[in-house]
Amino acid sequence: MEAAKGLEIYEIGPCKDPYQMGFSIGNHFSNLIRSRLSRDSIFNHQLLPFSQTPQAQSLLHSLSHNNNTKFPDYWNEIRGMAHGSGVPFLHIMILNFRKEILPFIPKSEKVEDEETIDDCSDILVVSDSMAVAAHNEDANVALAFTLNSVPPSESEIVAGGIGRNFVSRDLLEATSIEDAVTRIRSSQVSVGHSYNLIDVKLRRILNVETASSQRLSLHEVGSTPFFHANMYLHLEVNQVTMYYIAHDQNSISRQNRAALLPKRSKDDLLSLIGDTADEEYPIYMQDLCTPKTDNL
Numbered sequence: 361m362e363a364a365k366g367l368e369i370y371e372i373g374p375c376k377d378p379y380q381m382g383f384s385i386g387n388h389f390s391n392l393i394r395s396r397l398s399r400d401s402i403f404n405h406q407l408l409p410f411s412q413t414p415q416a417q418s419l420l421h422s423l424s425h426n427n428n429t430k431f432p433d434y435w436n437e438i439r440g441m442a443h444g445s446g447v448p449f450l451h452i453m454i455l456n457f458r459k460e461i462l463p464f465i466p467k468s469e470k471v472e473d474e475e476t477i478d479d480c481s482d483i484l485v486v487s488d489s490m491a492v493a494a495h496n497e498d499a500n501v502a503l504a505f506t507l508n509s510v511p512p513s514e515s516e517i518v519a520g521g522i523g524r525n526f527v528s529r530d531l532l533e534a535t536s537i538e539d540a541v542t543r544i545r546s547s548q549v550s551v552g553h554s555y556n557l558i559d560v561k562l563r564r565i566l567n568v569e570t571a572s573s574q575r576l577s578l579h580e581v582g583s584t585p586f587f588h589a590n591m592y593l594h595l596e597v598n599q600v601t602m603y604y605i606a607h608d609q610n611s612i613s614r615q616n617r618a619a620l621l622p623k624r625s626k627d628d629l630l631s632l633i634g635d636t637a638d639e640e641y642p643i644y645m646q647d648l649c650t651p652k653t654d655n656l
Contacts, residue, residue: 370385370388370389372384372385372388377436378433378434378436378437378440379436379437379439379440380440381437381440382436382437382438382439382440382441382442382443382444383440383441383443383444384440384444385440385441385444386440386441386442386443386444386445386446386447387444387445388444389445390444390445390446390447393441393445393447393452394445394447396455397447397451397455400455402458402462403451403454403455403458406462406465407454407455407458407461407462407465408451408454410461410464410465411450411454411461415466416461416464418519418520419461419464419519419520420450420453420454420461421520422519422520423453423457423460423461423520423521423523423550424453425520426520426521426522426548427457427522427523427526430522430526430547430548431522431526431529431530434526434529434530438452438453438456456523456525456526457523457525459509459523459524459550459551460520460521460523460524460550460551463514463517463551464519480495480496480507480508480509480589480590481495481496481508481587481588481589481614481618481633481643481644482494482495482506482508482556482586482587482588482633483585483586483587483588483618483623483629483632483633484556484565484567484581484585484586484587484588485581485582485583485584485585485586485623485629486563486564486565486581486582486583487582487583488583490625490626491563491565492626492629493506493556493558493565494629494630494632494633495556495633496633496634496643496644506555506556506558507524507528507553507554507555507556508553508554508556508588508589508590509553509554509590510552510553510554510569510590510591510592510597510599511551511552511590511591511599511600512551512552512571512572512592512597512598512599512600513597513598513599513600514600515598516552516571516572516597516598517550517551517572518548518549518550518572518573519550520550521548521549521550521551521572522547522548522549522550523549523550524549524550524551524553526547527543527544527547527549527553530543530547531543531544531555536559537557537558537559537562537564537566540555540557541557541566541568541576541578544568544570544576545570545574545576546574547574548572548573548574549570549571549572550572551571551572552569552570552571552572552592552595552597553569553570554567554568554569554570554588554592555567555568555569555570556568556588564580565580565581566578566579566580566581567579567581567586567588567593567594569592569593569594569595569597570595571595571597575595575597576595577594577595577596579593579594585623585629587614587615587618587619587632589610589611589612589614589615589618589643590610590611591608591611591612591615609641610641613638613640613641614638614641614642614643617635617637617638617641617643618632618635618643621635
């Protein structure tokens with residue numbers, strides 16, 4: 361939220377249920393939550409106005425029903441967060457499901473000069489000499505997982521499916537890399553996403569690309585460095601041309617730039633993920649956080 365200041369560590373528990381935990385978090389971080397919402401132009405100018413239109417009601421109902429049914433604990437957690445912070449639950453809900461809602465906003469209602477950038481980059485390698493996952497977080501929220509947004513075309517999106525944020529939340533419960541894949545595969549997601557799963561003990565890294573209708577593709581990362589921007593690389597899915605032409609060119613430019621850079625050491629990979637040589641489409645696009653590596 362306040363990237364320059366950082367975010368305090370807040371310890372809570374034990375809590376009797378997810379609602380109580382969410383309420384405690386919402387109450388403690390109420391000012392930050394309100395600030396986050398007030399400064400989010402996509403929320404204020406697109407998501408919120410659309411959510412109050414008649415054509416949005418069926419979509420919101422499906423999202424509510426399906427996600428509450430699949431992940432009732434997480435649903436009650438954000439209910440508690442809304443009540444604890446004093447923010448309307450609808451606001452917290454549509455913020456969490458922005459990726460599942462934005463494709464259904466009529467193009468005539470979208471503000472063209474507002475960017476909906478969720479562009480992160482990853483470079484992954486597992487060899488005899490090193491195993492590294494390097495990620496930069498160029499989305500507009502704090503770093504939580506090594507994830508990449510991938511934009512399927514509108515024909516590939518299922519309205520009212522499971523939200524990617526709930527799937528990511530569910531990965532915190534995974535007991536192994538296989539369990540994580542199962543959790544990703546079992547969710548009837550609405551849009552696409554790319555997950556980088558890391559097993560430190562077994563020195564394994566998997567890239568998992570997903571789409572609606574439980575489509576999934578796995579790529580085991582080996583000694584050949586694997587760079588991932590915001591486009592599908594191995595799952596056969598029709599991709600958008602948005603947010604579309606510029607968005608595609610952004611990812612393609614980052615892919616091409618990464619292919620030219622050295623990848624022999626951890627320092628090389630960290631330098632790559634922070635590269636800003638391309639002024640129009642740099643690999644490291646926003647000064648929101650310091651590029652990081654996890655050395656296995």
